[in-house]
Amino acid sequence: DSGVTQTPKHLITATGQRVTLRCSPRSGDLSVYWYQQSLDQGLQFLIQYYNGEERAKGNILERFSAQQFPDLHSELNLSSLELGDSALYFCASSVGQGQNSPLHFGNGTRLTVT
Amino acid sequence: GQQVMQIPQYQHVQEGEDFTTYCNSSTTLSNIQWYKQRPGGHPVFLIQLVKSGEVKKQKRLTFQFGEAKKNSSLHITATQTTDVGTYFCAGQGYKLSFGAGTTVTVRA
Numbered sequence: 001d002s003g004v005t006q007t008p009k010h011l012i013t014a015t016g017q018r019v020t021l022r023c024s025p026r027s028g029d030l031s032v033y034w035y036q037q038s039l040d041q042g043l044q045f046l047i048q049y050y051n052g053e054e055r056a057k058g059n060i061l062e063r064f065s066a067q068q069f070p071d072l073h074s075e076l077n078l079s080s081l082e083l084g085d086s087a088l089y090f091c092a093s094s095v096g097q098g099q100n101s102p103l104h105f106g107n108g109t110r111l112t113v114t
Numbered sequence: 115g116q117q118v119m120q121i122p123q124y125q126h127v128q129e130g131e132d133f134t135t136y137c138n139s140s141t142t143l144s145n146i147q148w149y150k151q152r153p154g155g156h157p158v159f160l161i162q163l164v165k166s167g168e169v170k171k172q173k174r175l176t177f178q179f180g181e182a183k184k185n186s187s188l189h190i191t192a193t194q195t196t197d198v199g200t201y202f203c204a205g206q207g208y209k210l211s212f213g214a215g216t217t218v219t220v221r222a
Contacts, residue, residue: 041214042212042215043157043212043215045209045212090156099144100144100145100162100206102147102162103147103149103157103159103204103210104159105156105158106156107156108156
């Protein structure tokens, strides 16, 4: 158990809808990262937050947004969903801002857009 | 921009054989991390290498960081069925960049 909690585990929704994925980092970790993994694909970095502030941005679509709350949990909002958004979304956390800080991944949320 | 390339993409190994997966960065890295993702699972941190030329071992796994800190390798000896999964390297430059992974299958 990595200590990173992601909910829900599975999500099935229709095109055009909006969903929210939730992540609670490991106790003591200040950074939260969001990654997208499509079938047989690598890990695509979306965004990182550190102690409530956006720290780094990757290939995140404008339809997607995220935030980290004062209690350090994070939410990833996906809107105007398309079939191609179907993927496994991982949250990871680390102690520091990124340098020399290994990532601890949650079990992921599997999103299916129909 | 910073890119991390990983080869091979797929590795089919006979049980008991050795294999190596390689990771190359377009830029000098401050460190490199390795993760393993079992089928249906999430990536799990294995190890981090920081020093130029560093070599670390974990049982049958040997990790190496190149002298120029731009490449790394993971060598597994006497492959077992428990080694099945995808191995990712992640290079820390100005950002942490993951390679595409090497997916390992084992023939018993």
